[in-house]
Each structure stands twice: as C-alpha cells, then as structure tokens.
Amino acid sequence: MLRGLEIRDMLLIDRLDLDFQSGLNVLTGETGAGKSILLDALGFVLGWRGRAELVRQGAETGEVTAEFDLPEGHAARAVLEEAGIDAEDGLLLRRVNTREGRKTAWVNDRRASGEVLRRLSETLVELHGQHDDRGLLNPRGHRRLLDSFAGADAALDAARRAWRARSDARRAAEAARARLAEVQAEEEFLRHAAGELDALAPEAGEEAALDVRRRQMQAAERVREDVARALQALGGEGAEGLAADAARWLDGAAAGLEGALDTAMETLERARNELALAEQEVAGALDALDIDPGELERTEERLFAIRGLARKHGVLADDLAGFAEDLRTKLAQLDAGAADIEALDAQVSQADAAYDRAAGALSDLRREAAGRLDAAMAAELAPLKMERAVFATTIEQGEPGPEGRDLVAFTVATNPGAPPGPLDRIASGGELSRFLLALKVCLTRDASGMTLIFDEIDRGVGGATADAVGRRLAQLSGEAQVLVVTHSPQVAALGAHHWRVEKSVADGMTTSRVVPLDHDERVDEIARMLAGDIVTEEARGAARALLGSAAAA
Structure with a gap:
C-alpha cells in the first residue's frame, strides 16, 4: 500500500507531502489543475518512462519520495533480495532528477537502477485508464490474468517441469545425433588411424627410451675397436705378460741381493692385481658393446614410426596412446550410436507425452476458468448499464511453451450480433472504462498487496452509471488500496478519503497543490x-x- 508521497520541485509542484490511506482515495479538481502531475511524479519515482522535462522551472533538481508498506510475503521482497537490498517493514523509494536530465534513485537508502525501480513497481502499483497499455489492455498479459483467476499455480508448475524435461530430452537426442553424424563423417579415417595405432601400440615414455637406446648402440660401434685394442694391451701379450716376465726375473735375482728388491717386487705384485682387475672390467665392457646390428635397425624403425605417427596426427609422441584411446571411444560411439539414439528417442516420446498431459490439464483449467470469468463479467457489466455487451475470453492453440500452448485474449462485443474484438478497438471511451473496471473487480484476487490507480476511468459516464462505477471502485478498495482521479461527483462521494488538486498563480509563477478535505x-x-x-x-x-x-x- 502507498503510504506517503513527497514531491519537491517537480513540474508545477514546489513542495507537497501527501499521506494516503487504505480504502478508496479520491482526487478531484478542475481540468488543468494538475491531477496528472501527481501520476507523473509517482511514475517517475517508480521508474516509468514519461515526460523528459520534470524539474520545476527555476529549480536545479526535482525529487520524489514514495513510501510503501511491505508486509511479509509481499512480491516486492523477492525483487529486493535479488537486487541485494535489505527488505524492511517499509519500502522507501527516492529518485532525483537534475535539470540536465540525469536521474539517480535509491531504494531503502541503497543506490538502485531504473530497471530495479520498474521491477518493484510491477509488484506495487497498477495504473488503469482509457490509455492503459501496461495492464488489462495488453493482450500479452491476458493469459497470466486468467491463470491468476483460475488459481493455476500448481498446473503451471507441472507444465513448466514437463517442458524442461521435454527440452532436456530433445537436446540430449539432438546432441547424440550431432555426435554420431560427426563420427560417421570421419569413420574411414577413424578406422584407418585406429588400426595403425593399434598395430604399433605405442606406450607413454617409449619414444624417449628408444632414443636413448639408439644413441647407445650408435656410440658402441664407434668405440668397440678401441676397447678391443685396450683389452689386448692389458692381456697376456701386453702389460700383464710383461709384468709377469718382470716378476719372474726379479724373483730369480732377489736371492743374491739380500732384500734390495723386496719393495719393488711387492709393488709389482699389486700392479699385476690392478691390471688383472682392469682387464676384467674392459672385457666386460667389450662384451656389452657386442651389439646386434639387427637390434639397432629395429630400434630405429620403431622410433621413426612413433615419431611419424605423432607428426601425422599433430600430437606429442607420449600422447599417442591417449589419442588411440580417443579414437577407440569414438568408434565405440559409432558402433553403439544407433542403439543410443533409439533409447534417447524413446525418452523424447515419453517427455512429449508427459508435456501433452500437463499442457492439456492446464488448457482444461483455463477453459473452465474462462467460463467462470465470462459469467462474472456479465454479472458486473449489468449494474454498469452494459447488460447488452458481451465479454468473452478466447482460447486458441499456439506454439507450445513452458506455460502451455494456449493463446488467451479478452474480447468484447458491445452490441448484440456484433462480432467480438479486442477491448481497446471495440469499446468507446466510456465503455472501455467500465469494461476495465468490471474486469479488475473480477480479478481482485490478482490485486493483493497492490495499489490500484484509476485515471479518469469514469470519463464519459454519469448519473446511475457513474454511481455504479463508484460503488465498484469502493468494492475493489476492500481488497486493495485504490486511488482514483475523477470528475464524477458520484464517484467522489463514495471515497473514504478525498483530496482536491488546486492551481494558483503568484508572482508570475504557477503552482499546484493538493489539499485534504x-x-x-x-x-x-x-x-x-x-x-x-x-x-x-x-x-x-x-x-x-x-x-x-x-x-x-
């Protein structure tokens, strides 16, 4: 409920503080007094698009503040939570406009965008009038209004869940078909490449090991001859044989020299032992260098084959094994693809059937509610002196979607036998006002927690009809706060609270003010x-x- 409205330096208003009440709030005044200025100011603070120049002449900035009650469970709380703004018991909106057109807004003292204001306004205020393009005259909202009248929340949730399941199943089947088509397009390559890799069976790290072994074998061919010569030099015909001859000769001479050769002979013995050890090690190394030429050839062939396949497929040699596994996976998908798609198509058929049932149940609920709404409208139109008019809710089948496949439109025929048509094209100004009022009375279930504003909705009617309009507005105010701008004395008399909008001129400056009566x-x-x-x-x-x-x- 709109609790208060403060306006500073906007249009013809220099300073205005209004405290609104629950029930039917009536604003009256002479034509041109400035009643529409209040709606412009309220629309400004709610983020609606309106006049470009709002700041009062002579002022640098204009400002509007609106205070709303915000009970627990109000729809505005969800908008505040999503915007990261604390939801308090009251909601305070403030918006400032500079003369240059720069606009700044606050929600509960937090900076907010115009988009946040507009989303909040959808939960706070509804404006209805002969040029209403935001509410009941907008055909895009008729299905939502009918669903609210029908109490279709559970059926809508079921349809949305079925639509999501149907969409997921269709996406899965389409993705599987795309994958299969992609694999089929390269089937010949896959089978050839997988065969090559399976025949070679490369392993991670194998390329480096083969390269080391190849270099060892190539080096062995170059050094084997030198190692053999070294072994010959160390053996019995070389150093070891000469050392043995020296030892024998010294041993024969030592007896007559009384120990003079003992140290030399001991050193020579140690040298002979070291020579024997060196000969053993060199012989072992020579055996190791005894390379099979066929092994070198085989090693090089495998190394070159691995490197060639790596270049061919644009991967590292160590990644060939993983690449081969990927190819085998794609081939497995190819082989199993038809069966997988058949299973996915079965899931699509089941999801389609589930959606058809949910959408059908929603359509049945809407058709039943449409009959009740049409009957309720007939009952409301009679007191408004439109007993000959016919209101009809049409439901046609459209494209399926998350909220079913029904196209809903409110149509009217103002004279017997005349074809029905859209509200805003068939009804005259006064008739349209009464249609909108009757429809809003029937849809008061949708007005919980809202402030409903009717801008001269009684234009073109008078006498008993105007009285009936006023009584319907009073009835509506029992469900929601109602503000009505009116020129009808019958409507004004039924208001619970009454303000008069006045315009005055002082010192060449025109201003408007609102006076409680x-x-x-x-x-x-x-x-x-x-x-x-x-x-x-x-x-x-x-x-x-x-x-x-x-x-x-």
Missing part, C-alpha cells in the same frame, strides 16, 4: 463538480445527499 469542504467540492463555477445551495444539498447515500451504502 474535511466533510464541509467535501460538500463544497462535490457541489462544484455538480454545478460548475457557481456553487448554489441546491448544489450543496445535492452534494450532501450524495455523501449521505454513500455513507449509508
């Missing part, structure tokens, strides 16, 4: 609405009668 002031204002510029006692008497009748209702 007490009982006597209401009598004068309604008398003015009845009589015009000259208010007579007879007009006052008629005004008192209207107020008395409204109080007794």
Whole structure:
C-alpha cells in the first residue's frame, strides 16, 4: 500500500507531502489543475518512462519520495533480495532528477537502477485508464490474468517441469545425433588411424627410451675397436705378460741381493692385481658393446614410426596412446550410436507425452476458468448499464511453451450480433472504462498487496452509471488500496478519503497543490463538480445527499 508521497520541485509542484490511506482515495479538481502531475511524479519515482522535462522551472533538481508498506510475503521482497537490498517493514523509494536530465534513485537508502525501480513497481502499483497499455489492455498479459483467476499455480508448475524435461530430452537426442553424424563423417579415417595405432601400440615414455637406446648402440660401434685394442694391451701379450716376465726375473735375482728388491717386487705384485682387475672390467665392457646390428635397425624403425605417427596426427609422441584411446571411444560411439539414439528417442516420446498431459490439464483449467470469468463479467457489466455487451475470453492453440500452448485474449462485443474484438478497438471511451473496471473487480484476487490507480476511468459516464462505477471502485478498495482521479461527483462521494488538486498563480509563477478535505469542504467540492463555477445551495444539498447515500451504502 502507498503510504506517503513527497514531491519537491517537480513540474508545477514546489513542495507537497501527501499521506494516503487504505480504502478508496479520491482526487478531484478542475481540468488543468494538475491531477496528472501527481501520476507523473509517482511514475517517475517508480521508474516509468514519461515526460523528459520534470524539474520545476527555476529549480536545479526535482525529487520524489514514495513510501510503501511491505508486509511479509509481499512480491516486492523477492525483487529486493535479488537486487541485494535489505527488505524492511517499509519500502522507501527516492529518485532525483537534475535539470540536465540525469536521474539517480535509491531504494531503502541503497543506490538502485531504473530497471530495479520498474521491477518493484510491477509488484506495487497498477495504473488503469482509457490509455492503459501496461495492464488489462495488453493482450500479452491476458493469459497470466486468467491463470491468476483460475488459481493455476500448481498446473503451471507441472507444465513448466514437463517442458524442461521435454527440452532436456530433445537436446540430449539432438546432441547424440550431432555426435554420431560427426563420427560417421570421419569413420574411414577413424578406422584407418585406429588400426595403425593399434598395430604399433605405442606406450607413454617409449619414444624417449628408444632414443636413448639408439644413441647407445650408435656410440658402441664407434668405440668397440678401441676397447678391443685396450683389452689386448692389458692381456697376456701386453702389460700383464710383461709384468709377469718382470716378476719372474726379479724373483730369480732377489736371492743374491739380500732384500734390495723386496719393495719393488711387492709393488709389482699389486700392479699385476690392478691390471688383472682392469682387464676384467674392459672385457666386460667389450662384451656389452657386442651389439646386434639387427637390434639397432629395429630400434630405429620403431622410433621413426612413433615419431611419424605423432607428426601425422599433430600430437606429442607420449600422447599417442591417449589419442588411440580417443579414437577407440569414438568408434565405440559409432558402433553403439544407433542403439543410443533409439533409447534417447524413446525418452523424447515419453517427455512429449508427459508435456501433452500437463499442457492439456492446464488448457482444461483455463477453459473452465474462462467460463467462470465470462459469467462474472456479465454479472458486473449489468449494474454498469452494459447488460447488452458481451465479454468473452478466447482460447486458441499456439506454439507450445513452458506455460502451455494456449493463446488467451479478452474480447468484447458491445452490441448484440456484433462480432467480438479486442477491448481497446471495440469499446468507446466510456465503455472501455467500465469494461476495465468490471474486469479488475473480477480479478481482485490478482490485486493483493497492490495499489490500484484509476485515471479518469469514469470519463464519459454519469448519473446511475457513474454511481455504479463508484460503488465498484469502493468494492475493489476492500481488497486493495485504490486511488482514483475523477470528475464524477458520484464517484467522489463514495471515497473514504478525498483530496482536491488546486492551481494558483503568484508572482508570475504557477503552482499546484493538493489539499485534504474535511466533510464541509467535501460538500463544497462535490457541489462544484455538480454545478460548475457557481456553487448554489441546491448544489450543496445535492452534494450532501450524495455523501449521505454513500455513507449509508
């Protein structure tokens, strides 16, 4: 509910503080007094698109602040939570406009964008009038309104879940077909490449090991001859044989030298032992260098084959084994693809059937609710002096979607036998106002927690019809706060709270102000609405009668 509205330096208003109440709030005033300025200011703070120049002449900035009650469970709380703004018991919106057109907004003292304001406004305020393009005249919202009237939340949830399951199943089947088509397009390559890799069977790290072994074998061919010569030099015909001869000769001479050769002989013995050890090691190395020429050839062939396949497929040699596994996986998909697609198609058929059932149940609920809404509208139109008009909710089949496949439109025929058509094209101004009011009365279930604004919705009607309009507005105000801008004394008399919009000129400056009226002031204002510029006692008497009748209702 709109609790308060503060306006500073906007259009013709220099300073205005309004405290609104629950029930039916009535704003009256002479044509041109500035009643539409209040709606412009409220629309500005709610983020609606409107006039470009709003700042009052002579002021640098204009500002509007709106305060709303925000009970637990109100739809605005979800918008605040998504925007990261604390939801308090009250909601305070403030928006400033500079003369250059720069706009800044705050929600509960947090900076907010115009988009956040507009999303909040959808949960706070509905504006209805003869040029309404946001609410009941917008065909895109008719299905939502019918669903609300039908209480179709559970059926809608079921349809949305079935639609998601259907979409997921179709995407899975399409993706499987795309994968299969991609694999089929390269089947010949896959089978050839997988065969090559399977025949070679490369392993991770094998290329490096083969390269080391190849270099060892190539080096062995170059050094084997030198190692053999070294072994020959160390053996019996070389150093070892000469050392043995020296030892034998020294041993024969040592007896006559009384120990002079003992140290030399001991050293020579140690040398002979070291030579024997060196000969053993060199012989072992020579055996190791005894390379099979066929092994070198085989090693080189495998090494070159691995490197060639790596270049061919654009992968590292160590990644060939993983690449081969990928090829085998694709071939397995190819071989099993038809069976997989058949299973996925079966899931699509099941999901389609589930969606058809959910959408069908939703359509049945909508058709039943459409009949009830049409009957309720017929009952509402009669007191509004439109008993000959026919309101009909049409439901046609459209493209399937998450909320079913129904196209819903509200149509009217204002004269018997005339073809029905859209609300805004068939009805005249006064008729349209009454259609919208009757429809809103029937859809009050959708107005919980909302402030409903009716901008001269009673234009073009008078007398008993205007009284019926006022009583419907009063009835509607029992479910939601209602603000009505009116020129009808019958409607004004039924208001629970009454304000008069006045325009004055002082020092060459035109300003508008809004004055709350007490009982006597209401009598004068309604008398003015009845009589015009000259208010007579007879007009006052008629005004008192209207107020008395409204109080007794």
